[in-house]
Amino acid sequence: AQKITQTQPGMFVQEKEAVTLDCTYDTSDPSYGLFWYKQPSSGEMIFLIYQGSYDQQNATEGRYSLNFQKARKSANLVISASQLGDSAMYFCAMREKTSYDKVIFGPGTSLSVIP
Amino acid sequence: DAGVIQSPRHEVTEMGQEVTLRCKPISGHDYLFWYRQTMMRGLELLIYFNNNVPIDDSGMPEDRFSAKMPNASFSTLKIQPSEPRDSAVYFCASSWRAGEDTQYFGPGTRLTVL
Numbered sequence: 001a002q003k004i005t006q007t008q009p010g011m012f013v014q015e016k017e018a019v020t021l022d023c024t025y026d027t028s029d030p031s032y033g034l035f036w037y038k039q040p041s042s043g044e045m046i047f048l049i050y051q052g053s054y055d056q057q058n059a060t061e062g063r064y065s066l067n068f069q070k071a072r073k074s075a076n077l078v079i080s081a082s083q084l085g086d087s088a089m090y091f092c093a094m095r096e097k098t099s100y101d102k103v104i105f106g107p108g109t110s111l112s113v114i115p
Numbered sequence: 116d117a118g119v120i121q122s123p124r125h126e127v128t129e130m131g132q133e134v135t136l137r138c139k140p141i142s143g144h145d146y147l148f149w150y151r152q153t154m155m156r157g158l159e160l161l162i163y164f165n166n167n168v169p170i171d172d173s174g175m176p177e178d179r180f181s182a183k184m185p186n187a188s189f190s191t192l193k194i195q196p197s198e199p200r201d202s203a204v205y206f207c208a209s210s211w212r213a214g215e216d217t218q219y220f221g222p223g224t225r226l227t228v229l
Contacts, residue, residue, distance in 0.1 A: 043223055103148065
Protein backbone atom coordinates (compact mmCIF):
# COMPACT_ATOMS: atom_id res chain seq x y z
CA ALA A 1 0.00 0.00 0.00
CA GLN A 2 1.18 3.50 -0.81
CA LYS A 3 2.37 5.25 2.29
CA ILE A 4 2.99 8.58 0.61
CA THR A 5 0.56 9.95 -1.96
CA GLN A 6 1.16 12.91 -4.19
CA THR A 7 -1.91 13.25 -6.36
CA GLN A 8 -0.62 15.97 -8.68
CA PRO A 9 1.74 14.50 -11.27
CA GLY A 10 2.22 17.93 -12.85
CA MET A 11 1.50 21.51 -11.81
CA PHE A 12 1.85 24.90 -13.46
CA VAL A 13 2.16 28.23 -11.67
CA GLN A 14 2.65 31.77 -12.84
CA GLU A 15 5.88 33.43 -11.76
CA LYS A 16 5.50 35.37 -8.47
CA GLU A 17 2.35 33.45 -7.55
CA ALA A 18 2.06 31.00 -4.66
CA VAL A 19 1.56 27.27 -5.24
CA THR A 20 0.59 24.36 -3.01
CA LEU A 21 1.87 20.85 -3.64
CA ASP A 22 -0.18 18.13 -1.99
CA CYS A 23 1.10 15.25 0.10
CA THR A 24 -0.86 12.75 2.17
CA TYR A 25 0.67 9.96 4.18
CA ASP A 26 -0.35 6.84 6.00
CA THR A 27 1.13 5.76 9.31
CA SER A 28 0.09 4.42 12.68
CA ASP A 29 3.39 5.43 14.24
CA PRO A 30 2.96 8.36 16.67
CA SER A 31 6.54 9.44 15.99
CA TYR A 32 7.49 10.33 12.44
CA GLY A 33 9.05 13.01 10.33
CA LEU A 34 7.94 14.50 7.05
CA PHE A 35 10.32 15.97 4.48
CA TRP A 36 10.17 17.73 1.16
CA TYR A 37 12.91 17.50 -1.43
CA LYS A 38 13.42 19.31 -4.72
CA GLN A 39 15.00 17.65 -7.74
CA PRO A 40 15.84 20.06 -10.57
CA SER A 41 16.58 18.84 -14.08
CA SER A 42 20.26 18.57 -13.14
CA GLY A 43 19.30 15.58 -10.98
CA GLU A 44 20.49 16.38 -7.47
CA MET A 45 18.16 15.93 -4.51
CA ILE A 46 17.89 19.09 -2.42
CA PHE A 47 16.37 19.10 1.06
CA LEU A 48 13.79 21.86 1.51
CA ILE A 49 11.88 21.53 4.75
CA TYR A 50 11.13 19.19 7.65
CA GLN A 51 8.09 18.73 9.93
CA GLY A 52 8.08 16.50 13.01
CA SER A 53 4.92 14.73 14.10
CA TYR A 54 5.06 16.40 17.51
CA ASP A 55 5.77 19.88 16.22
CA GLN A 56 3.03 22.27 17.23
CA GLN A 57 3.76 24.84 14.57
CA ASN A 58 4.00 24.51 10.83
CA ALA A 59 7.57 24.51 9.54
CA THR A 60 8.83 27.41 7.46
CA GLU A 61 12.08 27.90 5.54
CA GLY A 62 12.27 31.10 3.57
CA ARG A 63 9.71 30.90 0.75
CA TYR A 64 8.79 27.34 1.71
CA SER A 65 6.21 26.47 4.33
CA LEU A 66 4.60 23.21 5.25
CA ASN A 67 0.86 23.10 5.88
CA PHE A 68 0.73 20.24 8.39
CA GLN A 69 -2.70 18.84 9.17
CA LYS A 70 -2.04 15.88 11.43
CA ALA A 71 -5.61 14.63 11.75
CA ARG A 72 -5.96 14.57 7.97
CA LYS A 73 -2.47 13.13 7.56
CA SER A 74 -1.49 15.76 5.08
CA ALA A 75 1.72 17.74 4.74
CA ASN A 76 1.34 20.11 1.83
CA LEU A 77 4.24 22.24 0.63
CA VAL A 78 3.51 25.89 -0.04
CA ILE A 79 5.93 27.86 -2.20
CA SER A 80 5.36 31.59 -2.09
CA ALA A 81 6.40 34.05 -4.80
CA SER A 82 7.35 31.34 -7.31
CA GLN A 83 10.53 31.83 -9.31
CA LEU A 84 11.60 30.30 -12.60
CA GLY A 85 14.25 28.35 -10.70
CA ASP A 86 11.51 26.58 -8.75
CA SER A 87 10.69 24.48 -11.82
CA ALA A 88 11.59 20.97 -10.71
CA MET A 89 10.27 17.68 -9.34
CA TYR A 90 9.18 17.83 -5.72
CA PHE A 91 9.13 14.78 -3.49
CA CYS A 92 7.40 14.29 -0.17
CA ALA A 93 8.98 11.73 2.17
CA MET A 94 8.27 10.18 5.56
CA ARG A 95 10.48 8.63 8.17
CA GLU A 96 8.85 6.40 10.81
CA LYS A 97 10.37 5.53 14.17
CA THR A 98 8.76 2.10 14.36
CA SER A 99 10.10 1.19 10.93
CA TYR A 100 13.65 1.62 12.19
CA ASP A 101 13.81 5.04 10.60
CA LYS A 102 13.18 3.80 7.10
CA VAL A 103 12.46 6.67 4.69
CA ILE A 104 9.76 6.33 2.06
CA PHE A 105 9.32 8.76 -0.84
CA GLY A 106 6.18 9.70 -2.74
CA PRO A 107 5.99 9.59 -6.55
CA GLY A 108 6.70 13.29 -6.89
CA THR A 109 5.05 16.32 -8.48
CA SER A 110 6.52 18.12 -11.45
CA LEU A 111 6.23 21.89 -11.05
CA SER A 112 6.63 24.25 -13.97
CA VAL A 113 6.84 27.99 -13.34
CA ILE A 114 5.59 30.08 -16.25
CA PRO A 115 7.10 33.51 -16.85
CA ASP B 116 32.19 19.18 4.73
CA ALA B 117 32.38 17.71 1.23
CA GLY B 118 28.92 16.19 1.39
CA VAL B 119 28.06 12.68 0.29
CA ILE B 120 30.47 11.49 -2.39
CA GLN B 121 29.53 8.93 -5.01
CA SER B 122 31.62 7.35 -7.70
CA PRO B 123 31.55 6.92 -10.56
CA ARG B 124 29.15 9.65 -11.68
CA HIS B 125 28.40 7.80 -14.90
CA GLU B 126 28.83 4.15 -15.75
CA VAL B 127 28.16 2.45 -19.04
CA THR B 128 28.57 -1.30 -19.15
CA GLU B 129 27.45 -4.31 -21.08
CA MET B 130 24.91 -6.84 -19.96
CA GLY B 131 26.46 -9.53 -17.82
CA GLN B 132 29.26 -7.40 -16.44
CA GLU B 133 29.78 -6.68 -12.76
CA VAL B 134 29.11 -3.12 -11.63
CA THR B 135 30.28 -1.58 -8.36
CA LEU B 136 28.96 1.74 -7.14
CA ARG B 137 30.70 3.53 -4.29
CA CYS B 138 29.60 5.94 -1.61
CA LYS B 139 31.33 7.95 1.07
CA PRO B 140 28.81 9.35 3.59
CA ILE B 141 29.17 12.60 5.48
CA SER B 142 31.55 12.12 8.39
CA GLY B 143 29.73 11.35 11.63
CA HIS B 144 26.51 10.22 10.00
CA ASP B 145 25.18 6.97 11.42
CA TYR B 146 22.74 6.09 8.65
CA LEU B 147 23.43 5.31 5.01
CA PHE B 148 20.76 4.71 2.38
CA TRP B 149 20.91 3.41 -1.19
CA TYR B 150 18.13 4.44 -3.59
CA ARG B 151 17.38 3.70 -7.22
CA GLN B 152 15.47 6.16 -9.39
CA THR B 153 13.76 5.35 -12.68
CA MET B 154 10.99 7.04 -14.62
CA MET B 155 8.74 4.02 -14.24
CA ARG B 156 9.23 3.26 -10.54
CA GLY B 157 10.28 6.59 -9.09
CA LEU B 158 12.63 6.67 -6.11
CA GLU B 159 12.97 3.26 -4.47
CA LEU B 160 14.79 2.52 -1.25
CA LEU B 161 17.04 -0.48 -1.84
CA ILE B 162 18.82 -0.92 1.49
CA TYR B 163 19.94 1.09 4.47
CA PHE B 164 22.54 0.76 7.20
CA ASN B 165 22.80 1.98 10.76
CA ASN B 166 26.29 2.03 12.23
CA ASN B 167 27.50 -0.11 9.30
CA VAL B 168 24.88 -2.80 9.93
CA PRO B 169 22.20 -3.47 7.29
CA ILE B 170 18.81 -2.77 8.82
CA ASP B 171 16.43 -3.39 5.94
CA ASP B 172 17.30 -4.83 2.56
CA SER B 173 13.75 -5.64 1.51
CA GLY B 174 14.02 -3.21 -1.39
CA MET B 175 16.92 -5.02 -3.03
CA PRO B 176 15.39 -6.32 -6.27
CA GLU B 177 17.06 -9.71 -6.40
CA ASP B 178 20.14 -11.69 -5.53
CA ARG B 179 22.13 -9.99 -8.26
CA PHE B 180 22.24 -6.94 -5.98
CA SER B 181 24.41 -6.79 -2.89
CA ALA B 182 25.55 -3.97 -0.62
CA LYS B 183 28.25 -3.69 1.99
CA MET B 184 29.44 -1.14 4.47
CA PRO B 185 32.82 -2.32 5.76
CA ASN B 186 33.37 0.86 7.77
CA ALA B 187 31.68 4.13 8.69
CA SER B 188 33.13 6.00 5.72
CA PHE B 189 32.52 3.66 2.81
CA SER B 190 29.77 1.62 1.22
CA THR B 191 29.41 -0.28 -2.03
CA LEU B 192 26.45 -1.43 -4.08
CA LYS B 193 27.28 -4.26 -6.43
CA ILE B 194 25.28 -5.68 -9.32
CA GLN B 195 26.45 -9.01 -10.71
CA PRO B 196 25.55 -9.82 -13.43
CA SER B 197 24.07 -6.54 -14.66
CA GLU B 198 21.02 -6.40 -16.94
CA PRO B 199 19.58 -3.60 -19.11
CA ARG B 200 16.66 -3.19 -16.68
CA ASP B 201 19.15 -2.14 -14.01
CA SER B 202 19.73 1.09 -15.91
CA ALA B 203 18.83 3.91 -13.51
CA VAL B 204 20.26 6.63 -11.33
CA TYR B 205 21.52 5.24 -8.04
CA PHE B 206 21.63 7.63 -5.10
CA CYS B 207 23.40 7.27 -1.81
CA ALA B 208 22.22 9.35 1.16
CA SER B 209 23.32 9.67 4.76
CA SER B 210 21.92 11.13 7.94
CA TRP B 211 23.20 11.69 11.43
CA ARG B 212 20.48 10.39 13.66
CA ALA B 213 17.14 8.80 13.56
CA GLY B 214 13.82 10.52 13.53
CA GLU B 215 13.92 14.10 12.49
CA ASP B 216 17.32 14.11 10.99
CA THR B 217 17.53 15.06 7.35
CA GLN B 218 19.00 12.80 4.72
CA TYR B 219 21.66 14.37 2.55
CA PHE B 220 21.95 12.94 -0.91
CA GLY B 221 24.97 12.36 -3.07
CA PRO B 222 24.98 13.47 -6.71
CA GLY B 223 23.99 10.01 -7.93
CA THR B 224 25.50 7.51 -10.34
CA ARG B 225 23.83 7.20 -13.72
CA LEU B 226 24.12 3.56 -14.76
CA THR B 227 23.48 2.42 -18.30
CA VAL B 228 23.56 -1.29 -19.07
CA LEU B 229 23.65 -2.05 -22.79
